[in-house]
């Protein structure tokens with residue numbers, strides 16, 4: 137029988153922390169929030185809409201750690217959470233998905249979300265255990281790396297901490313979860329640092345009520361079967377075995393590996409840092425976020441997490457660097473100092489182009505240190521590539537959309553990815569939609585990667601599906617095997633109400649529209665949905681029978697028009713029907 141005092145799948149309350157006053161207050165979860173936005177990224181809409189015009193470094197700016205209805209229910213790959221605020225790097229509403237155990241433990245402590253506001257006058261650590269929050273001095277930990285801070289706090293539960301980059305408000309500082317997972321993009325670590333919040337530790341043994349465990353188990357069996365049937369996940373070159381660097385060979389072979397700050401799309405030495413090469417330097421086996429059978433995370437034989445594909449590619453090809461040991465060092469430094477590897481690698485590549493610098497592994501690592509400590513030129517680079525390039529009179533060299541540096545897929549090699557970079561509401565991101573799945577990995581169906589035909593609708597639907605996944609919260613890699621159908625069945629089992637994949641897509645659509653609307657309140661519109669001019673003017677590295685021409689801006693414009701129509705926006709990219717979001 138359903139416990140009517142608590143909506144199944146949820147803990148029924150959020151926790152508001154006021155760092156200025158060092159107070160904590162539990163607040164009930166509204167039915168409107170769960171029904172309209174599910175959780176995770178979706179909760180960012182109602183919890184952020186009153187703060188969307190606030191400066192990210194104003195003490196009132198909320199920093200949200202959100203869980204979803206599938207966290208802590210045993211559903212496969214549901215160990216992730218969502219960190220939400222307004223990005224100091226992009227100025228957009230921003231959510232960053234994170235792994236580890238933190239989301240699981242936050243629900244274990246009795247909360248569906250944590251909202252941190254205010255600013256402590258001195259460094260502080262917040263410990264949350266079984267529904268109670270205590271504020272302890274963080275002075276001893278200030279200045280320490282993410283790993284050292286995690287080590288100091290981990291005995292008390294799952295951790296979310298910042299490193300020196302967050303303390304120094306580097307605009308692409310990240311938040312480190314459990315010492316080795318990262319809420320990486322958008323600089324939300326700087327928002328945390330601005331609040332003088334060094335870390336949060338959370339623990340507890342509570343469990344959300346689950347309405348129908350038999351149905352959950354059936355859905356789980358199907359999810360696992362589909363994971364195992366997916367070559368991308370469980371194949372001999374899939375991410376379970378090789379981690380995400382499995383992509384190095386295939387992306388380079390397709391001549392779409394961003395090289396020399398996106399001036400080329402092929403890196404001759406990429407084999408030196410392929411997934412197979414990297415695997416030789418990793419410990420055997422993998423591990424993963426809570427409740428994930430895929431376990432795509434790898435560990436170096438030396439120490440620390442192995443780099444992801446994006447980090448390998450950006451500290452490698454993007455910086456014309458073929459030294460695998462330097463790539464591993466650069467990745468490790470970013471992790472310890474608490475900086476997003478994509479924005480760091482891209483900002484350094486922008487610096488190299490402007491200054492005509494030939495960087496080697498040592499100079500890349502020394503620049504990473506300087507950025508995190510805001511030393512010398514590092515102080516200017518800490519503002520990201522767009523501000524740096526503009527300040528140096530070379531805005532054409534910043535490879536970013538809406539201020540967020542592009543990921544490791546050159547858009548000239550996959551036109552769906554080009555459109556997805558442009559329309560992504562948090563900036564040049566590959567995780568709002570991942571058309572590389574169909575354009576390169578041929579999953580679920582192959583599409584022509586050098587054509588915009590059919591891509592507008594495909595991107596719109598993928599954005600909706602990913603918004604739903606980010607709100608459940610489940611790992612988007614899971615969608616390379618299972619589909620929303622299986623997760624809808626799992627959710628139906630958890631909450632005891634029949635939910636279909638179409639229902640989830642509807643919620644995802646509502647979230648995407650709301651994000652677009654909230655960003656429009658800060659002036660974002662069609663003008664912000666374009667790629668850097670380089671991609672419309674310069675061709676990529678053709679060869680081996682593959683032509684990589686510049687993208688036709690006219691064709692991109694037409695695809696953008698089609699996307700706006702599919703998304704329900706006017707020709708300026710503003711939503712036509714806000715369905716109550718604006719209220």
Ligand code: SF4
Pocket residue numbers: 213214215216235423424425428429430431432433611612613614
């Ligand atoms: S696939 Fe990888 S990133 Fe996703 S939940 Fe599993 S371990 Fe975490």
